[in-house]
Amino acid sequence: MAINLLDYDAERLGQLMVQLGEKPFRAKQLMKWIHQRGVADFDAMSDIAKSFRQKLAIDAHITPPAMMAEQQAKDGTRKWLLDVGTGNGVEAVFIPEDDRGTLCVSSQVGCALDCSFCSTGRQGFNRNLSTAEIIGQLWWANQRLSFDAARIGDATNDDKRIVSNVVMMGMGEPLANYENVVAALRLMLDDNAYGLSRRRVTLSTSGLVPQLDRLREDCPVALAVSLHAPNDAIRDDIVPINQKYPLKQLLDACNRYLEKAPRDFITFEYVMLDGVNDLPEHARQVAAMLRSTSAKINLIPFNPFPNSSFKRSSRDAIVRFRDILLQAGYIVTVRKTRGDDIDAACGQLAGQVQDKTRRLERMAETRPILFKTGGDT
Numbered sequence: 001m002a003i004n005l006l007d008y009d010a011e012r013l014g015q016l017m018v019q020l021g022e023k024p025f026r027a028k029q030l031m032k033w034i035h036q037r038g039v040a041d042f043d044a045m046s047d048i049a050k051s052f053r054q055k056l057a058i059d060a061h062i063t064p065p066a067m068m069a070e071q072q073a074k075d076g077t078r079k080w081l082l083d084v085g086t087g088n089g090v091e092a093v094f095i096p097e098d099d100r101g102t103l104c105v106s107s108q109v110g111c112a113l114d115c116s117f118c119s120t121g122r123q124g125f126n127r128n129l130s131t132a133e134i135i136g137q138l139w140w141a142n143q144r145l146s147f148d149a150a151r152i153g154d155a156t157n158d159d160k161r162i163v164s165n166v167v168m169m170g171m172g173e174p175l176a177n178y179e180n181v182v183a184a185l186r187l188m189l190d191d192n193a194y195g196l197s198r199r200r201v202t203l204s205t206s207g208l209v210p211q212l213d214r215l216r217e218d219c220p221v222a223l224a225v226s227l228h229a230p231n232d233a234i235r236d237d238i239v240p241i242n243q244k245y246p247l248k249q250l251l252d253a254c255n256r257y258l259e260k261a262p263r264d265f266i267t268f269e270y271v272m273l274d275g276v277n278d279l280p281e282h283a284r285q286v287a288a289m290l291r292s293t294s295a296k297i298n299l300i301p302f303n304p305f306p307n308s309s310f311k312r313s314s315r316d317a318i319v320r321f322r323d324i325l326l327q328a329g330y331i332v333t334v335r336k337t338r339g340d341d342i343d344a345a346c347g348q349l350a351g352q353v354q355d356k357t358r359r360l361e362r363m364a365e366t367r368p369i370l371f372k373t374g375g376d377t
Ligand code: SAH
Pocket: 115, 117, 118, 119, 168, 169, 170, 171, 172, 173, 174, 204, 205, 206, 224, 225, 226, 269, 270, 271, 300, 301, 302, 303, 304, 305, 346, 347, 348
């Protein structure tokens, strides 16, 4: 029972079929059952020969992480806490907007990169998520959203009520868990699985240059880069990976990435920290720095968390910063904070070991739907 089929992208599943003495096309059938219909029980796979189903049931299983808790914020944002074993939990967040429904997916339990303004980073690193645990977040979101649609008798395929976009912006640095993340990305794009277009799947990275170059070749999805600073001195301080891969190297890698998809742009994320990186001169430095890159800029008001030493920039500082970039010709958006009443906003995800009990208690205080561990409601 060692093989969890949620760990397998199309290529590996095809190889597995051959090893099991089956035709490779069986992989397609299986993927449709698992990822499109959300079926985890081989018995229900009616167009697959019974003998093969029996063989699969001996050698393999389909096991997403167990759902531990679910919460809904006032603005419709939903957060799921998934059990990934040995007391660890990870969070996935669904954000409905007017024209889309975006799932924010985690890639690691904690993060080793230790950015000073990030709650996940402050908690340290526990381990990488497996492909099954990453894709399992999307699997679960689809289950829960279609369950709700069925419950209220609404079968529309309205983009804002289904997962139409995925952002790898939850807990962890996705490029530090390269193999498992790329297999999950491939499943997101696969027409026999989730069938999302390359532009609707965004990976956010703090800037691991060698892995960025690999991703460009392996699976060039839309890219968001956590810039957060106008120069190396400030970035060294708040995004420590900058000491290893400074801005020049990072931007060169971004430009190489764009060569692969010349009509694309890169979204540069910039967390607005009061008095740290939000001055007009910083905006001018950012404008100059990104001049030769096809860039959009997304300003993220800092989301506070307990014991953080930063303050969110004032509304005025954010507007001033934005206007300087707009005048320099950039497309600039200011991210709306979503789901902060359930700690689901950027950088607030921390569904990890130590404080899980407290978080579950807090979840129960808001809008609790608690699941039994291992439950498959
Ligand atoms: N590790 C990846 C992806 C996860 S974080 C990365 O760093 O890009 C997703 C985004 O949220 C990143 O841009 C990150 O810098 C930002 N973020 C982290 N902590 C935050 C906070 N407290 N407030 C606002 N944004 C934050």
